[in-house]
Amino acid sequence: MVSKNSTENQGNQQPEIAFLKQIMSFISVLHRLPSEQYIGELASGALEEIPGVDSCCICLRKLSQPIGSLKIDQCNKCQWNVEVRRDVVDYRCKLVDREGFKVISLETYKWLYGFIILSIKKNVRFEFFKPVIKNFSDYVAVKLENLEQLEEIERVNSTLKKEIGNRKLMEEKLKSQWELIDQKDKALKELINQVQKEKDLLKKNVTLNIDKLIQPLINQLRTNKSSEEMKCLSLLEGTLKEITSPFGKVVSNKMLKLTPKEIEICNMIKNGLSSKDIGNLLFISASTVERHRNNIRKKLNLTREKINLVTYLNNIET
Secondary structure: OOOHHHHHHHHHHHHHHHHHHHHHHHHHHHOOOOOHHHHHHHHHHHHOOOOOEEEEEEEEOOOOOOEEOOOHHHHOOOOHHHHOOOOOOOOOOOOOOOOOEEEEEEEOOOOEEEEEEEEEOOOOOOHHHHHHHHHHHHHHHHHHHHHHHHHHHHHHHHHHHHHHHHHHHHHHHHHHHHHHHHHHHHHHHHHHHHHHHHHHHHHHHHHHHHHHHHHHHHHHHOOOOOHHHHHHHHHHHHHHHOOOOOHHHHHOOOOOOOOHHHHHHHHHHHOOOOHHHHHHHHOOOHHHHHHHHHHHHHHOOOOOOOOOHHHHHHOOOO
């Protein structure tokens, strides 16, 4: 038979047991709560089950308004979340010293995340719940810290994804540009090859025309000619054979500053004519030819070189 006192004690313990069950239920789902708003709403609901608690609110740093039945005017409108910054960890709720209120900080070793504020009824035994509420607040603070860390991780991941996306776009753009450059390079090489083929064909045609059409005429002109005329024909023949060479382009380069007369004499020297022969063909004295030769050597930077001018002119290619 259960005594009357035992029955009364069990009756008195029913609210406490109900609160503990509520707390345990909240803790069991705490890890699944996605935001500070959800945490605040469920936590305030659980805390209001404490026997002797008249009302409750939870103030969280990231929320603009307290959550719970405790009215804002009873909190002196401190708006702590506006005033407190992340690096201020010693902020105290303005109700901490007021009679009839219990204030529990939600904090970890790093940051202060908010407060639990309980309005306590008079003449109520509250000491029993202090350890439970302390453990409860620690759980909530750790969850808030985890949420903040997850938000930071998501922010970093979002930034990394964006950077990776930008990098992929850049890589695709670079790849496209390289492919375009490669195509242009191939096209340019084909064009250069085609130009070279055309140059080779032109050179072959010119050489063929000289051998088949002009050379026979020169051979006919050699009949019964004087020595001077023969030398002139030899010069013409040698010049025609070199018509596709770069010699004329090289000696005509503006950088050398050779005069038209000096260019003409260069061609004669290249074909083996002596100063006397050149003078006879150009109707100038041999000494004048020598003066031209010296000027040519200066302009070709050969004055201090021991190289023969004939040899040098025959080896000019570019």
